[in-house]
Amino acid sequence: MKYRELGESGIQVSLICLGTMTWGEQNTREEALAQMDYALEHGVNFWDAAEMYPVPPRKETQGDTERCIGDWLKRTGRRHDVVLATKVTGRSDRSWIRDVRETRVNRAQIIAAIHGSLKRLNTDYIDLYQIHWPDRRLGLWGEAGASYVHKQTADETPILEAMETMTELVNSGKVRCIGVSNETPWGVSQYLEASKQGCQRIVSVQNSYSLLNRVYEHGLSEYAFREGIGLLAYSPLAMGSLSGKYIGGRTPAGSRKALFPNFLTRYESEQAKECIVQYARLAESHSLHPADMALAFVNSRPFVTSNIIGATNPDQLKQNIDSVDLTLSDELETAIQAIHLRCKHPAAA
Ligand SMILES: NC(=O)c1ccc[n+]([C@@H]2O[C@H](COP(=O)([O-])OP(=O)(O)OC[C@H]3O[C@@H](n4cnc5c(N)ncnc54)[C@H](OP(=O)(O)O)[C@@H]3O)[C@@H](O)[C@H]2O)c1
Incomplete structure (x- = not known):
């Protein structure tokens, strides 16, 4: 395994991060426990969860992914061997996540969210606590393609309020460092502004990034890199599409497309x-x-x-972790770039 520093936190994380969002829905608790054993045995020390998981999000299963991790930690006692990331839900109408009309990224809800996560995870600290998506309204998950559509919301929670709360969590020892997700260059600039006002500095941006979605490269890549903020790339296989298994209209039984067709549109x-x-x-x-x-x-x-993989069986998990040892030749890089130039934004999310 290879390791990189998580922003400027001093924490070393594996280049492959174990994605968890299928645990409790597409994968059973036993399969999740086996994935954690295998990943750690192969040097994957970085795991990414969310209070909302598993997906698709449902009232009946919400929190089960974190419960799987909590079970593993209880069983193994290996909390200090893992860099554990989780997330507070962004603005949504999923009122069942907390007993609220809307989930919001405000002080009261961040505090309620972390208590829930710590309990389910069977731990007293989270290494990386992330805001899953912003409180302001953005076209997310492909809704607006690569475009920005301004949606006025007079009641946006100030980013400073969220950052002051996250900073309190760091100061109290519940969180080691903080990050954001599904963010734009403007959003990241506002989080950095907050750090100039005494708040903790963010260490990472978790955004969609793959051969099919290279939007991150336009603006955020240089900005975040120069600011010492790392990309945690999610959906590196475009939800399995880039494995080629759906070519020609095939839909393998049990695949994400077969189970949840709306995910892949x-x-x-x-x-x-x-x-x-x-x-x-x-x-x-x-x-x-x-x-x-x-x-x-x-x-x-x-x-x-770190590249956040998502595997639903042991073969995929092995293949995806082993990708760390592959090198792309200059010839292959050139050919990838040639395809990219012909087809710049085939999917953006
Ligand atoms: N911050 C966010 O908003 C956000 C959003 C999405 C994901 N994430 C994080 O990123 C992680 C990974 O995302 P993702 O699951 O979308 O990643 P992905 O790698 O793009 O897609 C994973 C899916 O592809 C299929 N797959 C994986 N490896 C394969 C292989 N070697 N060959 C063929 N098919 C393969 C599996 O689907 P089937 O077996 O089901 O076909 C799997 O469910 C999540 O678990 C989560 O931690 C975060």
């Missing part, structure tokens, strides 16, 4: 489908599995701190 435009075929052909012409090339691409970007 952002990767199903004609342009995205064409792009997936081109990347798959390119990988195969270099004797690589398409998933390996897609993961190696993310692993090798200098602004990526």
Whole structure:
């Protein structure tokens, strides 16, 4: 395994981060426990959860992913071997997450959220506490493509309020460092402004990043890199699409597309489908599995701190962790760039 520093926190995290959002829905508790055992045995010390998980989010299962991790920690006692990340839910109408009309990123709700997470996780501290998505209204998860659509909300919680609360959590020892997710350059600039007013500095941005979605490279990559903030790249396989398994309209039984078809629509435009075929052909012409090339691409970007994989079976988990040892040749890099230039934003989320 390779390790990189989480922002400027001094914490070393594995280049592969264990994604967890399938645990408690697509994966059972036993499968989750086995994934944690295998990942740690293979050097993956960084795990990413959220109070809202598993997905798709449901009242009946909410918190079960964190409960799986809590069970593992209780069983193994290996809390200090793991860098544990979780998230407070952004603004939403999922009133069942807390007993509120809307989940909001304000002081009261951040405090309620962390108490719930600490309890479910069976721990008294979280290494990286992240804001899952902002309190201000943004077009997220492909809703607006790569475009910015301004949505006026007079009642946005000030970023400073969220940051002061997160800072209190750090000062009280409940959290070691803080990060954001699904953010824009403007959002990141506001979090950095707050740190000039005595708040903790964020160490990471967790955004979607893959061969099909390179929006992060436009603005955030240089900005965050120069500010010592790392990208935690999620959906590196575009939810499995970049493995090539859906090419030609196939829908393997038990796959995410078969189970939750709405999840993948952002990767199903004609342009995205064409792009997936081109990347798959390119990988195969270099004797690589398409998933390996897609993961190696993310692993090798200098602004990526960790690549958050999502596996639903042991073979996928092994393959995805092993991607850390792959190197893309200069020829392959050039060919990837040529496809990218022809098809810049096939999917944006
Ligand atoms: N901050 C956020 O808003 C946000 C959003 C999304 C994800 N995340 C984080 O990022 C993690 C990973 O996201 P993701 O699950 O979307 O990542 P992904 O790697 O793009 O997609 C994972 C899915 O692809 C399939 N897959 C994985 N490895 C494969 C392989 N080697 N060959 C073929 N298919 C493979 C699996 O689906 P099937 O077996 O089901 O087909 C798996 O569920 C999550 O667990 C979560 O921690 C964060």
